[in-house]
Amino acid sequence: MIDTIINSYISTENTATHAIEQHLPPINIKCEPKLNDQKHATTLIKEFFSRIEKEFRKLNTKYAKPLGFDYWFIDRDGNLQCFTHEIELFVFLCGSQNYPDKILDTKITANTPKRLPPQCSIILKYIPKDISVEDIKNEISIKYQTTFNIEEMRGSIGRTSRHVRIDLTSQCEYTKMMNSGVIAIGGQLIEAVEFLAPLRILICSRCNAPGHIKKDCKGEHDVCRRCGGNKIQGEHRECTIKCHHCNGNHESTSFECPLITEFRKELINKLKSKAHTLPLKVQLFIPTEFRTQGDKNNRILINNTKNACLQRQSQTTLLNGNLNLHEWPCLPRNANSQTHTTANSSSLNGNNIWNEMIKTQNEFNILKAKFDEQEINMMKRYNEQKIKLGSILSLMSVQMQQQNETIKSACSTLNEFIPIVTTSLEISQQILCKSAYNSSDNFEKLSFETVAQQLQTSKNFLNEKKLLISNKNAQLFDNFEQNKKLLQHGIELYITNDE
Numbered sequence: 001m002i003d004t005i006i007n008s009y010i011s012t013e014n015t016a017t018h019a020i021e022q023h024l025p026p027i028n029i030k031c032e033p034k035l036n037d038q039k040h041a042t043t044l045i046k047e048f049f050s051r052i053e054k055e056f057r058k059l060n061t062k063y064a065k066p067l068g069f070d071y072w073f074i075d076r077d078g079n080l081q082c083f084t085h086e087i088e089l090f091v092f093l094c095g096s097q098n099y100p101d102k103i104l105d106t107k108i109t110a111n112t113p114k115r116l117p118p119q120c121s122i123i124l125k126y127i128p129k130d131i132s133v134e135d136i137k138n139e140i141s142i143k144y145q146t147t148f149n150i151e152e153m154r155g156s157i158g159r160t161s162r163h164v165r166i167d168l169t170s171q172c173e174y175t176k177m178m179n180s181g182v183i184a185i186g187g188q189l190i191e192a193v194e195f196l197a198p199l200r201i202l203i204c205s206r207c208n209a210p211g212h213i214k215k216d217c218k219g220e221h222d223v224c225r226r227c228g229g230n231k232i233q234g235e236h237r238e239c240t241i242k243c244h245h246c247n248g249n250h251e252s253t254s255f256e257c258p259l260i261t262e263f264r265k266e267l268i269n270k271l272k273s274k275a276h277t278l279p280l281k282v283q284l285f286i287p288t289e290f291r292t293q294g295d296k297n298n299r300i301l302i303n304n305t306k307n308a309c310l311q312r313q314s315q316t317t318l319l320n321g322n323l324n325l326h327e328w329p330c331l332p333r334n335a336n337s338q339t340h341t342t343a344n345s346s347s348l349n350g351n352n353i354w355n356e357m358i359k360t361q362n363e364f365n366i367l368k369a370k371f372d373e374q375e376i377n378m379m380k381r382y383n384e385q386k387i388k389l390g391s392i393l394s395l396m397s398v399q400m401q402q403q404n405e406t407i408k409s410a411c412s413t414l415n416e417f418i419p420i421v422t423t424s425l426e427i428s429q430q431i432l433c434k435s436a437y438n439s440s441d442n443f444e445k446l447s448f449e450t451v452a453q454q455l456q457t458s459k460n461f462l463n464e465k466k467l468l469i470s471n472k473n474a475q476l477f478d479n480f481e482q483n484k485k486l487l488q489h490g491i492e493l494y495i496t497n498d499e
C-alpha cells in the first residue's frame, strides 16, 4: 500500500521540482493608515523603491537588474505582503534600518524575516554548551560586522555541545568565514560549514499523504492528522494520536512515520540519480540516515557532472581572488567529518590561500611600480611634444602673416604701377592722333592710326587686369582673415584641452 502511494507520486516531476525549490519567505510591510486601494498601493511601492534604490545600489554594486517585487498583494489587515526571489533584494529588505519611516503620508514598519536564506547561513559545529550564544555573538562581532542572526539549531542539541546557525548579511563576510573554514571562540577552534537547504516535502493538507497538494487530492474529506477521522465530524483538538497511514503512535505528517520516511528516501534517491540535472546553485542537505556509505561527500547533494564542477570551480577561484565580488558564491565542497582534523586542514587551507594572496599582492605591486614609471615617461614625452607642436603652430601663424604682407605689398605696387602705364599710353595715343592729323601722307596717317588703335586695346586690357587684381586681392584678404581666426581658435582649443 505504501509502495503504491509512493510510486504514484514520486514519478511526478512536480515533486522533485518542489523538493529543490528554495522559496524566500514574504516580506511583510505594515502600513498606517491601512491600505485598501490597489492603485494607491502601487504608487506607494513605486515610491518605496525609488527611496531605497540609492542605498541598495551602494551595497550591491554588481546588481544590474531594475528593482521590484516578483509580486505583492494587500493582505486582510491592509498591510503589504511582498515576494521576491532575488537574494540581494531579500537580504537588503531584512534590515529594518533600510526602510524609510514614511512614504507619501503612509507610515511603514517592516516585519522583517527572522532568518536569512541558506545561501547566507553558516553552521558552527559542536560548540561546547558552556559557551553561551551571547558569548559567541560577542566574539564573532569582533571580526564580523554583519551578523544578522545567531541561534542554536534545535535538532543538534546534545549533552555537551550543539550546532549554532549564523546568518551574515554581507556576502564578503560570508565568503571570508567560509574560506577560513574555522573560527576561534573562547580560545577554541570551531568548524564552520555552509548551511544546506533541507529537502522540501509536499504533504497534502487534506489526506496528510506526501507528494501532492490539496488541489490535486483524490480524498473525499479533510482527515485529522492525529486520529485519522473526518475533521468536520467530532472533536479533534484532543483526540487520540494514532497515525492513519501506519497505525503508529505519531501524527500522520510526522517524520517518524515510515510512509513519510520512505517517501523522503525515494525522493532523495531519485534526486541523486538525476543529480546531473540539478541547477548549479542548488546544494541539498542529505540527512544522516539517507547518506551513501563510504562517500566522504555524502552529506551534500549537488550537480556533480564535470561541466558543473568546472563552472563551480571557476566561480570559487574568482571568489578567492576578489572578495568584493557581489554574486553569491557556489561553495567549494568541504570534505565533511566530525573530527577536528578537518578543522585543522581547513585552517591550513586558509593559510595557503593567505600566502597565495600575499604572493599575488607582491606581484601586483611590482607591476604597479612598472606601470607608474611608464606613465611618468609617457607624460614627459607628451609634454615635450606639446611644446614642440605649440611652437610649430605659432611659427605657422607668423609665416602666414608675412606671406600675406608680401602679397599685399605686391598688389599695391601693381595698383600704383598700372595707372602710370595707362597714363603714358594715353599720352602716346594723343601724340599719335595729333601726328596723324598733321600728316599729309596718307600711308603714314594710316600707320599712325593703326598704332593708336593698338595702344587703345592695350590700355583697355590693363584696366581690366587692374580691376581683376583688386578683386582677387580683396578675396585673398578675406580668406587670410578666416584662416587666421581658425588657426587662433585651434591654438586656443589646444591649450584649453590640455588643462
Ligand SMILES: [Zn+2]
Binding pocket: 204, 205, 206, 207, 208, 209, 212, 213, 214, 216, 217, 218, 219
Ligand atoms: Zn491528499
Ligand SMILES: [Zn+2]
Binding pocket: 224, 225, 226, 227, 228, 229, 235, 236, 237, 239, 240
Ligand atoms: Zn482527530
Ligand SMILES: [Zn+2]
Binding pocket: 243, 244, 245, 246, 247, 248, 250, 251, 252, 256, 257, 258, 259
Ligand atoms: Zn505513521
